[in-house]
Amino acid sequence: MLPTEQIPATIGTREEKISPVKLAAVQYVIATIILVLLAGLWRLQVLNASDFRMLAEANRIRKVPILAPRGKLLDREGRLIVDNYSSVACYLLREQMHDADAEIRMIADGLHLTPDQVQDTIRHYQYAPKYQPIPLKADISPDEQAFIEAHRNELPELELLEEQRRLYPRHGFAAHLIGYVGEISEQDLNNPKYAFYEPGDVVGKSGVEQAYDSLLRGEDGSRDLIVNSHGREIGKLGEELAKPGQDLRLTIDxxxxxxxxxxxxxxxxxxxxxxxxxxxxxxxxxxxxxxxxxxxxxxxxxxxxxxxxxxxxxxxxxxxxxxxxxxxxxxxxxxxxxxxxxxxxxxxxxxxxxxxxxxxxxxxxxxxxxxxxxxxxxxxxxxxxxxxxxxxxxxxxxxxxxxxxxxxxxxxxxxxxxxxxxxxxxxxxxxxxxxxxxxxxxxxxxxxxxxxxxxxxxxxxxxxxxxxxxxxxxxxxxxxxxxxxxxxxxxxxxxxxxxxxxxxxxxxxxxxxxxxxxxxxxxxxxxxxxxxxxxxxxxxxxxxxxxxxxxxxxxxxxxxxxxxxxxxxxxxxxxxxxxxxxxxxxxxxxxxxxxxxxxxxxxxxxxSHSKNLLIAQAPAPAPAAQGSDADKQDDGGQKNGDTDGNKNEKEPTASAEAPAAKPVHVKASAGGAGT
Incomplete structure (x- = not known):
């Protein structure tokens, strides 16, 4: 055993102390973190509460467009030339997709498309907002509609949308005059003329359809639907009706x-x-x-x-x-x-x-x-x-x-x-x-x-x-x-x-x-x-x-x-x-x-029109005199109280005795040899 005087005096008696400066720094850091957390909580719960509430609502509300039918085209006499017909189109909601590769193959099979066609469509709209439905296939058949309805749970990203499609005369009747419609191109979207159009919009591409597109296309509406976590519709909140395009009467006969x-x-x-x-x-x-x-x-x-x-x-x-x-x-x-x-x-x-x-x-x-x-x-x-x-x-x-x-x-x-x-x-x-x-x-x-x-x-x-x-x-x-x-x-x-x-x-x-x-x-x-x-x-x-x-x-x-x-x-x-x-x-x-x-x-x-006009304007034959003397025409040519004896005896506006060999024209043509 060592003598007492040989044991170091500091053993068991030294204390390691933290300096007051370090302690104060740690306390300030902790306090700052707490303040930041409190500020973030205040921002989330109070300042931006309405914004996050809207985002939460968006998770259960789906806005579905209601496409405006294009105006009809009529001839100068109001006869129909170009009409619309009801159609069903399939739209894709990209936000609802989970396993993209597997779902794309399934969608392609059900809609009779190739996976490349579906991929190309998605790629075409890659810069459009993700919440925006994109047109996948137009005018789908009844069996394709049945496929979508039967696979609502597996494919919640598919949406059916009713729309009006153009119905033109057969055999190209007046095709160059009327023109045609088609989906707006990327080149068109870069044109200031189409500043208010979006990808997927249908626009006039030639003829009257292009020249008067702004009048014919109308204004689209929308419908707000309540959906569950699987994307299935469970209710409706309201809708803004579409405004149909203006019908146009053409000068064409x-x-x-x-x-x-x-x-x-x-x-x-x-x-x-x-x-x-x-x-x-x-x-x-x-x-x-x-x-x-x-x-x-x-x-x-x-x-x-x-x-x-x-x-x-x-x-x-x-x-x-x-x-x-x-x-x-x-x-x-x-x-x-x-x-x-x-x-x-x-x-x-x-x-x-x-x-x-x-x-x-x-x-x-x-x-x-x-x-x-x-x-x-x-x-x-x-x-x-x-x-x-x-x-x-x-x-x-x-x-x-x-x-x-x-x-x-x-x-x-x-x-x-x-x-x-x-x-x-x-x-x-x-x-x-x-x-x-x-x-x-x-x-x-x-x-x-x-x-x-x-x-x-x-x-x-x-x-x-x-x-x-x-x-x-x-x-x-x-x-x-x-x-x-x-x-x-x-x-x-x-x-x-x-x-x-x-x-x-x-x-x-x-x-x-x-x-x-x-x-x-x-x-x-x-x-x-x-x-x-x-x-x-x-x-x-x-x-x-x-x-x-x-x-x-x-x-x-x-x-x-x-x-x-x-x-x-x-x-x-x-x-x-x-x-x-x-x-x-x-x-x-x-x-x-x-x-x-x-x-x-x-x-x-x-x-023919002039002949019909003459017939319509020809005075009706006077009925046989019947009834009391008060109903008969008096010596002054007055009848039933008329003060002007010639009131009901006006000449027709065109002569019925015009020679048949001459062409009859409705419009006056001063100096015209054929009028």
Whole structure:
């Protein structure tokens, strides 16, 4: 045992003490943590209580959209053209998905889709809010609806939604005029015009459907549903009803459109009929056609590829987008220019089948002999207009053609109208940095060369000339039926030459319209003359390639000229004007026969309406005198207390004795030979 003095004094007696500074620091840290926790609790329980309450409600409330039905399209008489039909679509609620891979395979099998198609749809909407339902498949079949109902527990993310789908006329009837609808594209969403649209919205893609989409689409509503933890509906909280789109009454006459469709059957090209007094489009046809019903639900890749690769371009509305040489129909504008300049009145040529200009020989279709302005139009003598073009010069020709709307849009309320081309010396310098050569003017004089126009431009120009120089802006929808606050906005959306008046001397007007009348009596379209109808017009045979090129290509169908005709009735201040472009249709009178069918249908309908009007307005025969003397007419012609003896004996507004051989037109046409 060690001595006591050898044991260290500190063993069992030393105490380890924490410094006051460290102790204070620990206390402050603990206090701070407590304060932070209390602040967070205060924020959750008091400050943001309403926000978290809404989030909690959202976990049990599902907002289901109610899609607004699009407005219907009617003809000018209120007859239905485009309607809607009830359909059921399947939407996907991504928030409800648990095992995505397994569920996607199951969904694909039940909806007759491939897993890749489902994945592509989800990927397409990856940037959309996750709470937003996304369209998975439209217009599902009854067996697909039964699959969804039977698998509510396994697939709570599938939602059925009733909606209205477009129902278009069959066989592409008026397809280019009406257009079609489809799901909005990513490119559209980047356009400020579609700033208020969302992915999955159905919008107009062409025609009236696109031009008036904002009026036709309406405003969607929504329905709030209470759902359980499995996503099954257990109640309803309320709903905001959708506002249907506005119905639109088009200027189209369904009877005339039917006649035009029949007349263009089996042909490629376009037909457009207008009312020159107002600019209302009465009929519009483009061939070949497409089926807009194919776009209304789900467009198959096979059909899409077939129309994209079709060399005849079925999606092109050739009435307003085909830019081709107008051929001899342009000679009417040439005649006006020559007469207004005081040149054509005294011009006489001898046509021997062609003439030489600037070292090149230009052909004519016949040996016309002595030609003046009086027979130049009905015989369509090229030599006469070669000489006239040489004397006028390209800039004078361009000035008159531009005044009548060539080389610029008309302003029709349809998307993607083409402007065409009206060449001039300034135009060539601007576009090609080259000087215009005098020899180029010769071909322009007969509507060939660099000039290009649409059927709508030509029917507006020639009917405007026949109306004394009054050109109206063509339109498909009655402007007065568009909300006033949107009327100017729609007009600005389709810029063009609009309404205008081009001064034409009375003598010029009469000479040109008489020449157009002679075209259908003894001229180039005599074979399409309509008995009893004041039917005038101008043919056009526009080459698509030179004679030498045609011979090198074997002279097949595609080498034949385009057939043009612009017809009016009556010859002055016409009530209807029709332009026909028959691609590779050869001679212009071929297109004239098409226009004649539409003109005849129009006049016959007007006659029928006038006859019915006369019958309705004819006074009823007086009944046999019966009863007391007080009921009989007295010597002063008074009856039953009438003070005016002629009150019930007014003449009908139209004469029942009008000769049957004359066409009857509803509208007044001052100076019209056919009224």
């Amino acid at each position: 369904l009877d005339l459109q039917t006649a035009a469709e029949k007349a263009m059957e089996g042909k490629n090209g376009a037909l457009v009929a207008i009312d020159p007094h107002t600019g209302e489009v009465l009929a519009m046809v483009s061939r070949p056609v497409f089926d807009p019903n194919q776009f209304a639900v789900r467009l198959t890749r096979t059909y899409w590829n077939s129309i994209l690769t079709d060399p005849e371009h079925p999606l092109l509305n050739k009435a307003i987008q085909a830019q081709v040489a107008p051929g001899s129909t342009f000679k009417i504008i040439m005649s006006v220019a020559g007469l207004e300049q005081g040149i054509a009145q005294t011009q006489h040529v001898v046509c021997s089948g062609g003439a030489e200009f600037y070292g090149h020989y230009y052909h004519c279709d016949a040996h016309h002999g002595n030609v003046s302005i009086d027979n130049a139009i009905p015989q369509s003598c090229d030599v006469f207009y070669y000489v006239l073009a040489q004397r006028l010069g390209i800039d004078t020709i361009a000035r008159y053609a531009t005044a009548f709307g060539l080389g610029q849009k008309t302003g029709i309320d349809l998307p993607e109208e083409a402007a065409g081309t009206m060449p001039s010396s300034q135009w060539k310098m601007k576009n090609f940095h080259q000087q215009w050569f005098a020899g180029e003017t010769i071909s322009v004089g007969i509507g060939q060369g660099a000039i290009a126009a649409t059927p709508l431009q030509m029917v507006r120009a020639l009917s405007g000339i026949a109306s004394g120089g009054a050109l109206k802006r063509p339109h498909i929808v009655f402007p007065q039926e568009i909300p006033e606050d949107q009327r100017s906005a729609f007009a600005e959306s389709f810029p063009g030459s609009g309404d205008k008046n081009v001064p034409i001397q009375s003598a010029v007007w009469q000479t040109v319209t008489e020449g157009m009348s002679a075209v259908t009596t003894y001229g180039t379209a005599a074979s399409v003359h309509l008995d009893g109808i004041d039917f005038a017009g101008k043919t056009g045979t526009a080459q698509v390639m030179s004679h030498d090129a045609s011979a090198r290509n074997g002279g097949g169908k595609k080498t034949q000229p385009n057939s043009w005709f612009v017809g009016i009735s009556p010859r002055r201040n016409p009530d209807i004007a029709v332009a026909v472009l028959w691609e590779n249709g050869n001679w212009g009178w071929h297109a004239g026969s098409v226009a004649a069918q539409v003109i005849n249908a129009f006049v016959e309908k007007q006659r």
